[in-house]
Amino acid sequence: MAPAVVNRDASGKATVRAVRIATPLKIDGHLDEAVYRDTPFMSDFIQNDPKEGAPATEKTDVWVFFDKDNVYVVARCWETHPDQIIANEMRRDNTNIVQNDQFAFGFDTFHDRRNMLFFEISAAGGRIDGQVTNERQISLDWNPIWDVKTGRFEGGYVVEAAVPFKSLRYNPGTQQVWGVQFRRHNMLKNEYSYFTPIPASVGSQGHFRAAMAATLVGIEVPPGGKNLDIKPYVRGNLTTDRLVRPAVENDLGGDVGVDAKYAVTRSLLADLTVNTDFAQVEADEQQVNLTRFSLFFPEKRDFFLENGGIFAFGSTTTTANVASDVPLIFYSRSIGLANGREVPIRGGGRLSGKVGRFTLGALNVETGTEDVTNTRATNFSVLRLKRDILRRSSVGMMLTNRSIDTAGRDASQTYGADSNFSFGPDLALSGFWAQSKSSGTATNPNTYRAFLDYNADRYAAQAEHLVVERGFNAQMGFSRRLDMRKELGMFRFSPRPKKSKLIRKYLYQATFTNIDNNKTGHLESRLTTGHFETQFQSSDLFFVEFNKQHEFLPAPFRIAAGVILPVGDYDFQSGKIGYNFGKQRNLSANISLEQGSFYDGNKTTFAISSGRLNIGPQISIEPSLTVNKVDVSRGQFTQKLVTSRVTYTLSPLSFVSALVQYNEASQTLAANVRFRWEYRPGSEMFLVFNSQGDTLAPGFPDLQNRSVVFKINRVFRY
Numbered sequence: 065m066a067p068a069v070v071n072r073d074a075s076g077k078a079t080v081r082a083v084r085i086a087t088p089l090k091i092d093g094h095l096d097e098a099v100y101r102d103t104p105f106m107s108d109f110i111q112n113d114p115k116e117g118a119p120a121t122e123k124t125d126v127w128v129f130f131d132k133d134n135v136y137v138v139a140r141c142w143e144t145h146p147d148q149i150i151a152n153e154m155r156r157d158n159t160n161i162v163q164n165d166q167f168a169f170g171f172d173t174f175h176d177r178r179n180m181l182f183f184e185i186s187a188a189g190g191r192i193d194g195q196v197t198n199e200r201q202i203s204l205d206w207n208p209i210w211d212v213k214t215g216r217f218e219g220g221y222v223v224e225a226a227v228p229f230k231s232l233r234y235n236p237g238t239q240q241v242w243g244v245q246f247r248r249h250n251m252l253k254n255e256y257s258y259f260t261p262i263p264a265s266v267g268s269q270g271h272f273r274a275a276m277a278a279t280l281v282g283i284e285v286p287p288g289g290k291n292l293d294i295k296p297y298v299r300g301n302l303t304t305d306r307l308v309r310p311a312v313e314n315d316l317g318g319d320v321g322v323d324a325k326y327a328v329t330r331s332l333l334a335d336l337t338v339n340t341d342f343a344q345v346e347a348d349e350q351q352v353n354l355t356r357f358s359l360f361f362p363e364k365r366d367f368f369l370e371n372g373g374i375f376a377f378g379s380t381t382t383t384a385n386v387a388s389d390v391p392l393i394f395y396s397r398s399i400g401l402a403n404g405r406e407v408p409i410r411g412g413g414r415l416s417g418k419v420g421r422f423t424l425g426a427l428n429v430e431t432g433t434e435d436v437t438n439t440r441a442t443n444f445s446v447l448r449l450k451r452d453i454l455r456r457s458s459v460g461m462m463l464t465n466r467s468i469d470t471a472g473r474d475a476s477q478t479y480g481a482d483s484n485f486s487f488g489p490d491l492a493l494s495g496f497w498a499q500s501k502s503s504g505t506a507t508n509p510n511t512y513r514a515f516l517d518y519n520a521d522r523y524a525a526q527a528e529h530l531v532v533e534r535g536f537n538a539q540m541g542f543s544r545r546l547d548m549r550k551e552l553g554m555f556r557f558s559p560r561p562k563k564s565k566l567i568r569k570y571l572y573q574a575t576f577t578n579i580d581n582n583k584t585g586h587l588e589s590r591l592t593t594g595h596f597e598t599q600f601q602s603s604d605l606f607f608v609e610f611n612k613q614h615e616f617l618p619a620p621f622r623i624a625a626g627v628i629l630p631v632g633d634y635d636f637q638s639g640k641i642g643y644n645f646g647k648q649r650n651l652s653a654n655i656s657l658e659q660g661s662f663y664d665g666n667k668t669t670f671a672i673s674s675g676r677l678n679i680g681p682q683i684s685i686e687p688s689l690t691v692n693k694v695d696v697s698r699g700q701f702t703q704k705l706v707t708s709r710v711t712y713t714l715s716p717l718s719f720v721s722a723l724v725q726y727n728e729a730s731q732t733l734a735a736n737v738r739f740r741w742e743y744r745p746g747s748e749m750f751l752v753f754n755s756q757g758d759t760l761a762p763g764f765p766d767l768q769n770r771s772v773v774f775k776i777n778r779v780f781r782y
Contacts, residue, residue, distance in 0.1 A: 070106045070278075078278035080106065082128045082135065089129065090222050093215025102427075103127060105140070108719045109248055109257040114560075114568055114601065116264040116521075120257035123247045126259070132286050134226040139167040141187075142221040150251040150648045151221075151676060152369070152678040153186035155721075158743075160676065161190045162268065163647030165251045167223045168197075170271035171302050172243025173234040174331065174418055177275040178456055180243070181232065181514070187221045188681045189214040189716040196272040197373035197423075198458060198484055200492065205369030209746040209779070212716075229285050231780060233331045233417055238284055242431040243277035251648045254568075254603045263489055265521035273489065275456055291327030295746070295776035296320065299341055305769040323367065330426070332417035337367055340409040343773040344750035347736035352705050352729050354667075354689050356621050357544045358705055359477075360388070361397065366398035371416040374425035375448050378496030378513060379461045389550055389579070391511055391532055393478045393498050394446055395466050395542035399429050402439045408432040409440075422448040423460075443467035444540060456486040462498075464540040472631075474541035476502045480511075490520040500537050502556050509536035524556035524573075541679075551642050569599040581618075581753070587633075590614040590657075601647035612637040615663070624729070627699035629663055636661035650678045653687075655674040664776065665696030677726040682713045704728040719744040733757050733765040746779035 096750025321339035412429030589640025638660025
């Protein structure tokens with residue numbers, strides 16, 4: 065039933081009505097239009113942390129309006145101490161926005177109680193937008209066109225947001241029913257509150273849980289139009305590369321291309337790209353690797369990121385930076401990159417969205433040649449299909465095909481089926497089976513997994529069974545390790561002291577992992593971990609961890625230059641202690657020290673990660689440092705990785721950022737400097753400088769490669 069503005073039942077479930085307005089709102093962060101005086105606001109937010117179910121300690125007033133073009137969400141956030149509002153992050157999609165005073169909202173535009181589009185705004189005007197698939201798979205890489213402004217008043221701050229209907233996908237029909245959720249984060253008190261009751265176990269992700277959202281009625285969307293976005297670009301570059309043969313010195317070049325989006329229906333989107341260019345993408349952050357397995361680097365290219373959750377398989381994600389043993393059968397970095405070098409993308413297309421209870425994803429990309437890595441023209445295609453079942457569960461299938469491998473090796477296919485079952489807010493069961501096939505081999509190896517995840521506020525448990533058979537090779541995927549059988553068990557106990565003003569929660573966690581060779585049954589890895597942490601009310605965190613590990617090296621392992629560990633079984637153990645300083649501080653970081661035995665010797669690791677020095681809301685310095693000191697029977701070495709990002713934010717839509725990295729293992733010093741300006745909604749200009757030098761050569765650092773790139777694009781909406 066459509067209420068005047070809001071109805072709540074005894075359990076806290078709510079129905080909200082959007083109010084039509086005749087005149088578009090002026091998005092300026094000031095509530096000076098008459099509509100704010102004439103329309104009742106919604107309030108009465110409910111805590112989920114630290115006191116689940118209690119009224120929020122700070123008042124939040126919310127309005128939802130719409131006109132023929134936009135849906136508007138407006139919040140007036142009251143603060144008892146407005147002079148202590150924490151607002152130091154303005155960069156779009158920067159995760160530090162979560163550590164500011166902020167307001168967030170989410171839309172379930174299909175009202176399927178599974179998927180959400182979410183928007184988060186810091187008190188300084190920084191914004192995050194993203195997609196959530198099946199309430200658990202989160203992607204920050206959906207970047208729609210929308211507008212938001214923040215402002216201050218003597219009692220707090222204001223958020224005004226306008227989201228065009230053209231930026232959203234929803235069910236057919238003019239009259240719409242959506243899900244909606246609002247979240248408020250008070251950083252000074254480290255308090256989260258929501259418009260509807262959210263369990264404490266969900267934490268800060270309540271606006272991702274579509275099943276717990278309020279119902280939004282009264283929305284009337286405009287009749288269907290062309291719904292076409294065309295985004296051409298022009299690029300110019302000056303390049304020096306002394307590592308290729310023949311070497312390139314100050315080579316002047318340029319290119320043009322175009323991307324397009326067409327809404328086939330209101331819920332199904334087609335993307336097309338011609339002569340795709342990713343020159344503006346930020347450089348990868350380097351990592352230290354003291355294992356014998358490959359590192360995982362996240363995708364950063366826009367074309368592959370949007371709707372990335374649709375292509376996630378078996379509850380895994382294609383973008384998270386995790387050291388997971390679960391193989392990905394589709395890893396988009398296999399397209400357009402080879403051995404660290406860019407391979408030109410001639411063109412491609414993608415179809416993604418919903419058709420009734422089905423979710424569809426189809427992708428086809430054609431790449432060109434790259435001489436240095438001897439990469440030939442290749443076709444990549446992916447088909448993903450999921451069917452919603454029960455209340456919040458799904459079953460699906462995926463097929464990938466690569467026409468020809470690098471240097472002319474065999475074509476390959478990978479196909480599989482997966483399922484995800486959710487039972488209430490805390491319990492999930494997922495699994496998959498997949499098989500790879502190569503035209504040059506007779507065998508078709510499999511991989512399969514079953515995973516149980518119970519994650520409540522006080523207790524949590526996980527159980528996993530994973531098998532990756534010898535020879536499994538998803539050419540379009542990523543596999544950290546092969547030919548293994550893995551068993552994992554985890555149990556967590558997290559009590560909350562009832563009367564402590566200092567401590568919010570304790571955490572005791574035990575994890576056991578056992579990995580055998582799938583063919584021989586020989587034990588390859590065993591890891592037992594005990595973890596204890598204290599979470600403070602201030603958002604600081606102290607932890608202690610103990611690890612006992614067994615590793616079998618089936619082949620000599622080159623762990624560093626001139627240091628090779630022999631074949632054999634090794635048992636070692638270590639202890640780790642650390643303290644995380646809350647992001648609300650002007651100076652924050654996660655600091656840890658680990659020391660113990662390592663293979664047949666010893667290792668000491670000191671790390672500073674997620675460091676941040678705030679110099680007002682516009683300037684930040686983010687340093688990190690990792691130092692590994694290793695002493696084993698075959699030699700000793702020290703590895704240092706130093707990274708620093710310095711950012712000057714001119715406005716929420718414009719910034720300059722410099723990423724400088726020194727890696728002692730590769731003897732390189734690299735810099736990536738980017739200027740980005742969204743000069744109109746959806747249209748951007750970039751100026752990028754990249755440089756890498758050899759720190760051991762004479763003339764420190766001796767230049768290896770350098771480039772300067774200018775790129776501008778413009779979106780045209782029809």
